[in-house]
Amino acid sequence: MDYNVAKMVSHLASFTCQICYKPRYNKMYEYQAYSYVPRYKPEYFTKICGDCIYKAVFGGNLWKKKKKEGVLDEMLAL
Ligand SMILES: [Zn+2]
Numbered sequence: 001m002d003y004n005v006a007k008m009v010s011h012l013a014s015f016t017c018q019i020c021y022k023p024r025y026n027k028m029y030e031y032q033a034y035s036y037v038p039r040y041k042p043e044y045f046t047k048i049c050g051d052c053i054y055k056a057v058f059g060g061n062l063w064k065k066k067k068k069e070g071v072l073d074e075m076l077a078l
Helices: 050-069
Strands: 004-016 023-033 044-048
Touching: 004 044, 004 050, 023 050, 044 050
Parallel strands: none
Antiparallel strands: 004 023, 023 044
C-alpha cells in the first residue's frame, strides 16, 4: 500500500513550481510519494504550487473541490 505526504510549507512564497514550472507567488507545498516497491526511489518535491499538489493527491476529478475546501492547508500531513 502506498501513501503520500503533502503539506503546506509557506503561506506566501515566491518560487517556481517543480511540477508545472510556472513562477508562483502564492502558497507553497511539499510533496513526497512513498512506495513499498523495492529499490523504488520516491519522488520528493519541496516547491509545489496549489494546483499541482491537489492534482497529485486527489486526482483529476476531486482536486478543485478539495482545493476550495483547503484540506491540505489545514493539515500538517496527509
Ligand atoms: Zn505547479
